[in-house]
Amino acid sequence: MAKPKLKEHHIHRDWCKGCGICVHYCPKSVLELDENDKVCAVRPEDCICCRLCEYRCPDLAIEIETE
Amino acid sequence: MAIKDYIRERFFPHLWCPGCGHGIVLNALLRAVERMGLKKNDIVMVSGIGCSSRISGYVDFHTLHTLHGRALAFATGVKLGHPELNILVPMGDGDALAIGGNHFIHAARRNIDLTAIVMNNRIYGMTGGQYSPLSGYGMLATTAPYQNIDHDFDVVALSTAAGASFVARSTTYHVQQLTDILEKAINHKGFSVVEVLSQCPTYFGRKNRLGSATDMMDQFKETTTPIGSKAKEKDPTLIERGVFVEKDIPEYCAEYDKVIERAMKKGA
Numbered sequence: 613m614a615k616p617k618l619k620e621h622h623i624h625r626d627w628c629k630g631c632g633i634c635v636h637y638c639p640k641s642v643l644e645l646d647e648n649d650k651v652c653a654v655r656p657e658d659c660i661c662c663r664l665c666e667y668r669c670p671d672l673a674i675e676i677e678t679e
Numbered sequence: 680m681a682i683k684d685y686i687r688e689r690f691f692p693h694l695w696c697p698g699c700g701h702g703i704v705l706n707a708l709l710r711a712v713e714r715m716g717l718k719k720n721d722i723v724m725v726s727g728i729g730c731s732s733r734i735s736g737y738v739d740f741h742t743l744h745t746l747h748g749r750a751l752a753f754a755t756g757v758k759l760g761h762p763e764l765n766i767l768v769p770m771g772d773g774d775a776l777a778i779g780g781n782h783f784i785h786a787a788r789r790n791i792d793l794t795a796i797v798m799n800n801r802i803y804g805m806t807g808g809q810y811s812p813l814s815g816y817g818m819l820a821t822t823a824p825y826q827n828i829d830h831d832f833d834v835v836a837l838s839t840a841a842g843a844s845f846v847a848r849s850t851t852y853h854v855q856q857l858t859d860i861l862e863k864a865i866n867h868k869g870f871s872v873v874e875v876l877s878q879c880p881t882y883f884g885r886k887n888r889l890g891s892a893t894d895m896m897d898q899f900k901e902t903t904t905p906i907g908s909k910a911k912e913k914d915p916t917l918i919e920r921g922v923f924v925e926k927d928i929p930e931y932c933a934e935y936d937k938v939i940e941r942a943m944k945k946g947a
Binding site for chain 2: 624626627629630631632633636637667668669670671672673
């Protein structure tokens, strides 16, 4: 099976509460919290599309779109 | 369908605190439902009272938000009226086992086809952090400032003894396992209990100095082990997770249909 390739991180900023679960469990340190405590993808090129952020987000605020 | 098609987006962001494990249970449950390809009209979610029970407001199924501890009683009525529907009954630990303890054991004993999800965060979060029947000995809570002296229930042992035909446990850390287990539980014909260890960083975590939501989730990773693992033999304090009971015994609605049939024959 071909490796999934990232298209985009869809982040629902209004829903994100800045708990940091996605940041903590990202194996490639792609995500960080910004100055407003909202998640943002700062190193999207490192993303391996494992979706651990998406599966563990309690706020359904992050979604990985692959090509 | 994407999981967003199964929620009522107008009520988001939800009311749960930052890092609350209940959101992760919602996330895993939606994924299980999506993977199974269930139709929204074929699912009824019945919940009681508490943080956990607010989950029924966020899903776009048929939903009932009922009395504290009595979700299983309402669900029993719905199931008997419409046995073809999938009934999901998410409950908090206090809701399921303190206020609704009797409903819980008797629903298990009857083996009626419901999926009971016990979202166990070991505290009454909504009302300010009072200790629950699952807080455990020696823990701190708003109402146990000098440590709790009550021992906790073992949900798996209790459900098994009460006769549930599907009993499983997972945690909010093990989301993939949790989704698989929820799928099995919904598919199971009979009373299914899924205990999910969930974090309450606001009360249980803060009172017991367990750190942030991620610290608490890391503790689920460290303090649990798959059923029958070697690690459990070495350290018996580890909590096992997985499917404990999965047995095929007569289901209540099917048996009730037989009663109707027998009665009709006699009357004819």
